[in-house]
Amino acid sequence: MFSDRESAPPTPEGVDMERPSAARIYDWFLGGTHNYAVDREFGKKVLAGFPLVRPIARSNRAWMHRVVRAAVAAGFRQFLDLGSGVPTVNNVHEIVRDALPEGEHASVVYVDYEEVAAAHAHVMLEQQGVTDWVRFVQADLRDAKRVLKHPDTKALLDSTQPVCLLLVAALHFLGPGDAPDRIVAQYREKLAPGSWLALSHVTIDDAQNEVVTDALKVTDAYKSTSNPFWVRTHDEIKEFFGDWRMIEPGLVHLTDWRPDNPQWLATDDNDVRPYNWGGVAEKPR
Structure with a gap:
């Protein structure tokens, strides 16, 4: 059930309460429940202009679940979730824990720069x-460099063994000036052979003309937050995987990537389908 409560969790020191946070x-x-009035008011305005945003978010989370379960089934026991946000609502470590064979262990490292995400994550974990x-x-x-050399990362992740690197709905918050292709390449270079890169990204490639305008209004709205975002095409997103081998079914709309749990979606798959590309690639051994 979605929370429309008006009370907020305690505000960690240093958190910007004037601007909504992605x-x-x-x-x-x-x-x-780890959000504030400023975030909820912004979210309500976005939903009023483009109601599909919420089911799109849920579809993205459902895709992440399928990827993590596939990674565990493929033998992965190390996960690095970049731009994780607040690790709530059935996040990576919970999916890993439920998917692990009895008696086996795994490691999960969440990464995000936001104060509120960090404050609540530490308490929650x-x-x-x-x-x-x-x-976290x-x-x-x-x-x-800082992420991979952080003491907590080094304590939990063995750099000589494959890691499942997750960039779930994260890269569209990096603009051209951030050189996201270079950033992702740095992670690809450092990960061990056999590692996976799982990536989802906002798009409007296949959206109908009559809804493209409303979708682009969301992009404009986010410019007033602390995290504006950029829409990219299939070809632009494919470049993030470099020369890694795409795992079936390739870079596809999220609802087409090994679908198995449509109950997560609040609307028909076809409604949310055009707005995200997602895929997984493996580093050559």
């Missing part, structure tokens, strides 16, 4: 008693 807005779209295998690194994903 991480907290996304949390609200997913039905989470402590309360769940999972900090021996799940950590407060860092900017654009700084690959």
Whole structure:
């Protein structure tokens, strides 16, 4: 159930409460409780202009679930989630835990620079008693060196073994000036052979003309937040995978990537289908 409550969680020191945050807005779209009035008001305005935003967010989360389960089934036991936001609403470590064969162990590292995400993540993971295998690194994903050399990353992830790198609905918050292709390449270079890169990204390639205008209004609206975003094409997104081998079914709309749980969607697949590309690629061994 989605939360429209008016009370907010405690405000961590240093959190900007004047501008809505993409991480907290996304949390609200997913039905989470780690958001504030400024985020909910912004989210309501977005939904009024483009109601598909919420089911699109849920479709994206459902895709992440399928990817993580596929990675666990393929033998992955190390996960690095970049731009994770607030790790709530059935996030990576919970999916990993439920998918792991009995007696096996895994490691999950969440990465986000936002104060509120970090503050709530640390408390949440402590309360769940999972900090021996799940950590939250407060860092900017654009700084690959800092992320990969952070003590918590090094403590949990063995750099000589394959890692499932997740960039779920994250790269569209990086503009051309951030050189996102270079950033992703830095991670690809450092990961061990056999690693996976799982990436989803907003698009309007296949959207109908009559709804493109409304979709672009969302892009304009986000310019007033602390996290504006950019829409990219299939070909532009494909470049992020470099020379890694795409895993079947390739770079496709999220609802077409090994669908198995349509109950996550609040509307017909065809309604949300055009607005995201997603895929997984493997580093050559």
